[in-house]
Amino acid sequence: MTTAPSEGPAEPVSASVSVPGLLPGTRRALLRRLAVGQADGRAPSMTGAVVRDGRQVWAEVRSAAVDGPDAGGEPVGDAESCGAVQYRIGSLTKTFVAVLVMRLRDEGRLRLDDPVGRHLEATPVPDATIAQLLAHSSGLAAEPRGPWWERTAGTLRPEPSDLFGERPQRLPAGRRHHYSNLGYAVLGALVERLRDGRPWDEVLRREVLEPLGMSRTTALPVPPHTQGWAVHPWADVLLPEPAQDTGLMGPAGQLWSTVDDLCRWAAFLLRGDDRVLSAAGVAEMRTPAVPPEDEGWEGGYGLGIQLVRRGPLPGAEQRSGAEQRSSGRVLAGHTGSMPGFLASLWLDPEEDLAGIALANCTSGPAIGGIAADLLEIVADREPRIPAPWRPLPGPPDEALLALTGPWYWGAKPFALRLLAERALDLTPLTGTGRASRFRAEADGTWTGLDGYYAGETLRVVRAADGTVSHLDLGTFVLTRGPYDPAGPVPGGVDPEGWRV
Structure with missing residues (x-):
């Protein structure tokens, strides 16, 4: 290494690279x-980046310039070169x-609600679904049996059966989130099984890394790389x-990469x-798959x-207690740690917007907070400028235009707007309510994408003469007027109508 630890690390060096656009103060x-x-966390090196x-x-x-060939790594260097350092x-x-x-799901090779045992033999949780393994709700133990797997050779566990202890499933499948490195070992084996026995990292390189131009992401370190401390x-x-x-635990945390x-x-x-x-x-991957265990989830x-909520949004102090707890910037991503390294x-x-932070130390820096802070510095100092409004392409569909405007669920008003690709957006006009966006389907219906109506079907119901009678949204009836007597309002409408 370039500077012996006993002599103390060299003076910190710093260099930056930026694309024109961020203000000097940012x-x-x-x-x-x-x-x-880096200083408070006493990290031998730390690199960060922002994507917008x-x-x-x-x-x-x-x-601190403590890395070097003598230590098994390479000097971190300046910001221009450190972008390629693993x-x-x-x-x-x-x-x-x-x-x-x-990708396997999209190809029809599996369904996320398939029990993993349908595709993979000799797994200790054959009835757990693939989605549960992805979301850490399969109930599998957190770690494999034997000594600390991140710091010992994979050759200690050469066979899948070597990973699982006497009680591999610690919780009932699907009940709650329980982080499991073992679950991702199972998913890696699943990928290999459905890709004709090819190693998962080879599949990753061919199907993902090469198309995205990620030539410096590898299963084993390739110089220049840092030494872990x-x-x-x-x-x-x-x-x-x-x-x-x-070895077999590689899908849980094996990769090396660069900023x-x-x-x-x-x-x-x-x-x-x-x-x-x-x-x-x-976007589906970023959607919560396991319900939070309390209302004030973080x-x-x-x-x-992973999903994390970072503090209340501006104005949250004016809201009720429940609204304050549900407020905040929701971030998606992941943190990572292996002996000698932290990543976020x-x-x-x-x-x-995205924030990235990497360090070559086992513990010390709050790396997840640092990456999130980098993101939030840009978001707070230079809020995103929205793209210019543009009209929808092509001639308007008059039948769809006729559906837009106010609709009423009982006496509560909603607005229905037409979006690109025949999508619809339903928004309450007063107070709170069940807002949702809807994807157009080939059969003339729409499917809810979020909120209460996620997965529900929206139908346009027409009268005998072809005019629109009402909207049916998962059995809820929306009419053109509040409790419109001309619509099929469940329970009917008082014949005397509205009164003083």
Whole structure:
């Protein structure tokens, strides 16, 4: 290594790279947050980046310059070169494995509600569904049997049966979230089984990494890469950490990557890429798959994606207690750790923004908070400028236009708006209510995409003469007037009508 730990680390070095667009004050705030994180967390090196509108707009490295060939790694270098320097990313690996599973779903090779035992033999949870494994609700134990798997060679567990202890399932499947590294080992084996026995990391390279241009994301380290370190809790001295090939546990945390590659990954998780997985597919991954266990939830999980709520949004102090608890910026992404390394990637789909932070130490920096702070610095200082309004393409569909405007569920008013691709948006006009967007189907109906009506069917019901009578939304009747006597209001309408 370039500087022996006994001599103390060299002076921190810092360099930045940015695409024109961020204001100087924003760039300085980002630099300060990374510098404070590296210094307070006593990280040998830390690199961070921000992605906005599908491109990297800022990257920075702070390093004590303790890495080097003598230590098994390479110098971190400046920001221009550090974008290609590998760090181990731990459980961010799970997001990649989840995408492989979603691709198999889209190809019709599996269904997310399939029991995993339908596709994979000798699993200890054959009745747990693939979705439950993705969302950590299968009830599997958190860790494999034997010594600390992240710090020991995968050759200690050469067969799948070597992963599971006497009681591999600790909770009933589907009842609650219980984080399980074992679950992702099972998913990796599932990918290999359905891809004709090819190793999961080879499948990943061909199907995901190469199309996205992520040539520096690998299962084993490829120079230049950093050395992983443990920092003594009570003294400023270092201990090198071993970098093991974890074998069958690899799908839970094996990958190495770079800040540049992770910027590409963040852009994909925000926007999708039809060569890999559609925008709708990645949005499905970001949707909560396991209900939170309390009303004031701060974290959750989708399909291979962590969810976290960061503080109340502006104005929350004016709201009721329940509304304050449900307020806040919801981020999607993942954190990761392996001996010698910490990683975090957070996305804000509403802002089309992502923050990334990597460090080469086992513990110390609050890496998840640092990545989220980088994102929020940009979001707060430079709120996203929306794209220009544009009219819908092509000539309007007069029949659809006739459906727009006010509708009433009983006496409560709603507005129905027409969106692109014949989609509809239903929004309450007073107070709170059940808002939802609807996707057009080939049979002339619409399917709810979110909120209370997610998955429910919206139908236009016509009278004998072809005119629109009412809307049927999962048995709820919406009429053109409040309690319209001409509509089939359940229970009927008092014949004397409205009165003073």
